[in-house]
Amino acid sequence: MADFFAYRGDALLDSTDREQVYRYYRIAQAIRPNDPALDVRVILASFMTGRKDLARQEISALIDSLPPDVLASAAAPLHAVVSDAFIWVLIAAADTYLERGAAQHAEQMLLRAYHIQPDPISMSRLGSFYCSQHRYREGIEVLKKAQIYEPQYYALESRQRLSICYCRAGRRDDAMREAEMLARIAPAQSQFTAWPQALEQHWQQLCSVQ
16 A cells, blocks of 8 residues: 555656645555655655755654665665656755765765766765865866756856865866856856856855865
């Protein structure tokens, strides 16, 4: 019976009836608790229905109960078979690991996300992670790959993060060049058009190496 309700939820996942998806997944989880594939479904549905605090609590509990490779292996097949939205569970898990100071496990989640969906979303997150860990060469390499997807939103976000990565690496000219390019290619009135001025104004804050 758990599979029946899980599949009903899967069928509606890309529809607008997200509350019904949430209910189906919750029923499946109640019938078969401690199933990582069902737990991951519930977490995604919690995010999609605006229950963000609950989703974070649930992913924190899942991290407490599962090794990182098991958690990643639960989300990855669902991404391939059900919906590419499951990449956000891996990203949320990475954020939680980072909050706990477990950078190695965070990298594991982000690498899995990148391997199953090498697009601007995963590139932005993985590249930014590398830069936050002072691994600037790797971060710059990943973030630059997103430029072929411009002007998609996350590709523009990747260029913004690239400028920050350059400035933290001490490459001011490169940072400003990327910021100015971002302002030129971004849609009018978007948050990115004023980025060169914001970067200069908040240089010390944005570019300080933690």
